[in-house]
Amino acid sequence: MYIAILGRQPALGIAELERVFGGKAINPISPTAALIDSDKDFDIQQFGGVLKAGKVIAELPRSDWHQISQKIVQFYTNEWSSFEGKITLGISAYNSPVGGREVQKTGIILKQKLKKYGVSLRLVPNPEPALSTATSHHNKLGLSPNKVELIIARATDGKVIIATSTGSQNITAYARRDQERPKRDAFVGMLPPKLAQIMINLAVGPLLPTTYQLPPTILDPFCGTGVVLQEALLMGYAAYGTDLSDKMVDYSGHNLQWLANGFHKDFDFRLSQGDAMTTKWDGPISAVVGETYLGQPFSAPPSPTKLDEVVKNCDHIITEFLKNLRPQIESGTQICIAVPAWRNKEGSFTHLPLIGTIARYGYKPHEFTNVSQNDLLYYREDQVVARELLVLTRD
Ligand SMILES: C[S@@+](CC[C@H](N)C(=O)[O-])C[C@H]1O[C@@H](n2cnc3c(N)ncnc32)[C@H](O)[C@@H]1O
Numbered sequence: 223m224y225i226a227i228l229g230r231q232p233a234l235g236i237a238e239l240e241r242v243f244g245g246k247a248i249n250p251i252s253p254t255a256a257l258i259d260s261d262k263d264f265d266i267q268q269f270g271g272v273l274k275a276g277k278v279i280a281e282l283p284r285s286d287w288h289q290i291s292q293k294i295v296q297f298y299t300n301e302w303s304s305f306e307g308k309i310t311l312g313i314s315a316y317n318s319p320v321g322g323r324e325v326q327k328t329g330i331i332l333k334q335k336l337k338k339y340g341v342s343l344r345l346v347p348n349p350e351p352a353l354s355t356a357t358s359h360h361n362k363l364g365l366s367p368n369k370v371e372l373i374i375a376r377a378t379d380g381k382v383i384i385a386t387s388t389g390s391q392n393i394t395a396y397a398r399r400d401q402e403r404p405k406r407d408a409f410v411g412m413l414p415p416k417l418a419q420i421m422i423n424l425a426v427g428p429l430l431p432t433t434y435q436l437p438p439t440i441l442d443p444f445c446g447t448g449v450v451l452q453e454a455l456l457m458g459y460a461a462y463g464t465d466l467s468d469k470m471v472d473y474s475g476h477n478l479q480w481l482a483n484g485f486h487k488d489f490d491f492r493l494s495q496g497d498a499m500t501t502k503w504d505g506p507i508s509a510v511v512g513e514t515y516l517g518q519p520f521s522a523p524p525s526p527t528k529l530d531e532v533v534k535n536c537d538h539i540i541t542e543f544l545k546n547l548r549p550q551i552e553s554g555t556q557i558c559i560a561v562p563a564w565r566n567k568e569g570s571f572t573h574l575p576l577i578g579t580i581a582r583y584g585y586k587p588h589e590f591t592n593v594s595q596n597d598l599l600y601y602r603e604d605q606v607v608a609r610e611l612l613v614l615t616r617d
Contacts (some may be wrong), residue, residue: 224258225375225385227274227316229416232256233597234611235271237590238423241613242269245591251377252317256592266389268457270419273355274314276364276373276385284380287320291328294372294384298332303339305368310344312363312371312387314352317378322349358390365389391416399452404480405473410446413513413560417600417609418453424588424613425509425558426459436460437490438508443498443543448474450511452481455489464496464503471495499542502550509556510547513609515539516562520606523566533572536562541576541583548584548616555616557585560609563599571599573610580614588613 228235236256239248249257257278258264266275280297282290294313302309311332315325329345336343346353346361353371358364363371364387371387399415406412422440440454445463451474454461463474471493482489496503498514517532524532540561547557564572577595580587587595590613601608 223278224260224264224388225276225278225373225383226256226258226269226272227276227314227373227375228254228256229271229273231271231600233593234417234420234600235269237593237598237611237613238269238271238420240590240592241424241427241588248592250592251379251381251383252375253378254316255375255377255383257383264388267392267395268419269423270414270416272391274358274364274371274373274387274390276371276387278383278385280384282382282384285382287315287318287324287328290374290382290384291324291331294328294374295332295335299335299339302336302341302343305336305341307368308342308344309336310346310361310363310369312346312348312353312358312361314358314371314373314387316352316373316375318351318374318376320351322351325351355390356393358387359393363387363390399456399481400449403447403452403477405447405476407447407470407473409519410470411513411516411519412447413449415449415453417560418450418511419457421450421511421513421558421560421611422454422457422459422509424611425511425556427556439506441503441507441510442512443496443501443503443510443547444512444514445474445493446470446513448477450513451478451491451493454511455481455487455491456485459508460490462492462503462507464494464498464501466495466497468495499539499546501546505550507551507555509558510551511558513560514543514562516560516607516609520564523564523606529564529572533564533574537574537576540574544576544580544583544585551616553616556588557612557614557616559612559614560600561612563608563610565601565606565608571608571610577610577612580612584617585614586617588615 373385439460442450451461598611
């Protein structure tokens with residue numbers, strides 16, 4: 223059993239985990255954490271929606287921090303009393319009423335106990351109850367037997383999960399993949415690499431067996447600067463990108479070449495210019511993942527007339543794209559596209575009309591066990607245009 227500490231928009235992480243491990247295997251226990259009933263190896267670097275992962279070592283009934291702390295000190299004094307070398311320990315409490323000071327106190331008591339056995343422990347200092355992803359990552363917690371992070375997560379029903387981290391998101395690598403690419407374009411919008419990973423997992427589902435001879439091909443028909451293609455290549459897929467704009471096709475080419483140079487890998491990718499409403503793609507296509515045309519960017523909610531115009535335009539382009547795509551892919555092909563949804567001042571959304579009629583075009587929306595379509599919205603508080611994720615199967 224694993225635990226996942228979820229990202230800023232937990233529903234996206236839950237949906238992603240559901241697609242990879244199956245809906246029944248995922249149990250969201252609080253707004254910040256979900257349990258994963260699986261023995262499969264869990265490589266956090268493949269999951270955009272998960273901040274930290276851990277192996278569950280104990281489940282306690284409703285307990286206060288004092289009881290939890292005693293259990294931890296007892297268990298790890300035993301476990302580490304004859305440990306060779308120095309231990310680095312971080313402790314993170316989630317969804318718990320305790321403050322950082324109490325969490326640190328548990329670590330200090332454990333440190334004192336171990337000292338008696340001649341074992342040296344460095345406690346990662348932290349004023350908050352939980353270590354930030356950056357601190358966990360920089361201290362390499364969870365990546366070797368002497369660098370440990372304890373994850374203590376209180377469930378909404380009161381029970382307490384204790385887990386040892388198996389790693390946290392590599393924020394340095396994400397930042398590099400996002401900000402150091404040679405070709406970026408603020409106007410087409412920049413898809414965060416984490417969201418691209420979530421979308422790929424939502425479309426493809428169970429992760430690739432490493433023994434695959436020919437990697438499946440992921441098509442992004444709105445490839446822009448190539449973030450989806452980049453993440454698909456890093457996850458072991460072949461990538462095929464098309465875009466209406468020659469400039470974007472060129473940008474994707476530069477960015478993917480930069481990626482290949484950096485990783486010293488001969489990545490399998492193809493690019494060409496094409497209008498998603500009419501183009502003929504070269505098969506075979508295993509899955510389709512892309513951030514479609516989102517309309518013009520807005521810094522404040524547009525007038526009703528303007529909004530109506532933009533909604534109609536986007537709805538038309540995306541509907542025509544789906545109609546063009548259907549006969550070119552096999553029945554059962556999985557798709558994840560990000561389409562626009564517009565947020566008004568009160569925080570409610572205008573959705574694309576096609577979402578309600580998608581079955582008419584020969585696509586079946588995926589039904590999640592723990593999240594609904596309305597949860598699959600990605601946005602920051604100051605954004606008017608949100609990305610709504612549609613997970614579809616070609617029927
Ligand atoms: C929101 S951007 C995608 C950005 C992309 N995810 C990236 O990593 O940069 C949408 C892209 O759709 C392209 N586009 C707009 N209309 C299109 C059409 N009819 N067919 C194909 N591409 C189109 C634009 O040129 C733009 O690059």
